[in-house]
Each structure stands twice: as C-alpha cells, then as structure tokens.
Amino acid sequence: MELTEIIGHILGFVALIVIFFTYQMREKRLIIVTQTVSIILMCLQYLLIGAYSGFLLNVVCIVRNIAYYYKDKKLFSSPLVPAVFAAAIIGLSIFSWEGYYSVFMILALSINTLCLGYFGPQKLRVSLLFTCTCAIIYDLFVGSVTGIAFESIAIISAIVGIIRFTKDSTSQSKKDKQ
Numbered sequence: 001m002e003l004t005e006i007i008g009h010i011l012g013f014v015a016l017i018v019i020f021f022t023y024q025m026r027e028k029r030l031i032i033v034t035q036t037v038s039i040i041l042m043c044l045q046y047l048l049i050g051a052y053s054g055f056l057l058n059v060v061c062i063v064r065n066i067a068y069y070y071k072d073k074k075l076f077s078s079p080l081v082p083a084v085f086a087a088a089i090i091g092l093s094i095f096s097w098e099g100y101y102s103v104f105m106i107l108a109l110s111i112n113t114l115c116l117g118y119f120g121p122q123k124l125r126v127s128l129l130f131t132c133t134c135a136i137i138y139d140l141f142v143g144s145v146t147g148i149a150f151e152s153i154a155i156i157s158a159i160v161g162i163i164r165f166t167k168d169s170t171s172q173s174k175k176d177k178q
Helices: 003-022 028-049 054-071 079-098 103-119 121-143 145-177
Strands: none
Touching: 003 028, 003 079, 003 145, 028 054, 028 103, 054 103, 054 121, 079 103, 103 121, 103 145, 121 145
C-alpha cells in the first residue's frame, strides 16, 4: 500500500468519528455542518486511494451542503435547489465513471441530496438505511475499507437517532396528553 493510500485511509478513519456524531443531532443545520466536515475528509480519502467517482461526486455534496446551510438566503431558497444538485451529481458521473459499480455512488449521493433538501432530520435518518447501503457496495468495489466502516457507522448512528428521537417524540406526546 502506498503512502497516499495510507493517508487516505487515516483521513477516512477521522471521518468515521465525525459521522457518528452527525446523526445524533436534532437540528438540521448542525447535521449539515458535521456532515460537511466528514464529506471533506471522505472526499480526500477517495482522491488519495484513486476512487475518482467517489471524489468528484462528493465535491458536489460539499457545495450542496454549503447551499443547504444557507437555505434561508434567496439564492438557495428555491425548492428546485435539491433537484439541481441531484442532477449535477448524475451529470458529473459521466466524467468520473469507473464502471457499473459507480451507479451505487450516484444513487447514494443523488437520493441523499434530495432527502437532505426536502425532508427533516428523522426522514433523512431513515433514508440513510438505503443510501449508505448503496455507498457500501461502491466502497466494496473500490477497496475503501474506511468507506465501508464510515457508511456502516452512519447506518448505526441513523438507527440510534431514529430510535432515540422516536422515543423522545413518544414521551413528549404522552406528557402533552397529561
């Protein structure tokens, strides 16, 4: 394994730590900020291990997250913004095509883009069960061990968040009825 690949996997490991905390947050803006940090690290990891489809499409996700963070600004407030970013991911996939397995990353990131743009945190967590699974399949093909771990932790974190926030809302409903 070359030094660049080792550095890439180390960056991916740091992204693992960040992603775990991402889906434990209540506020969508905080989810977006921590997700962006982890995407930057994973982007670098994909670049260093030579997984160019994962790299290029995640660059779009960094820009997407910046736009979503500033969603209250007129430029990014249109309901078409998520669709434009999903289309950009699909369009750019032509330039980063590595083989049929690239479809899994395209699906993962375009669906995640739409869910992040149109849904609240709980539905986003549920969507991760599918999108992270697609990313794991891509990571298997490109040999990204940290990518597989990253997505697996995102799934676990999403499940914990789903359970935790479902319990919180159920508890709050019971208190409201009393």
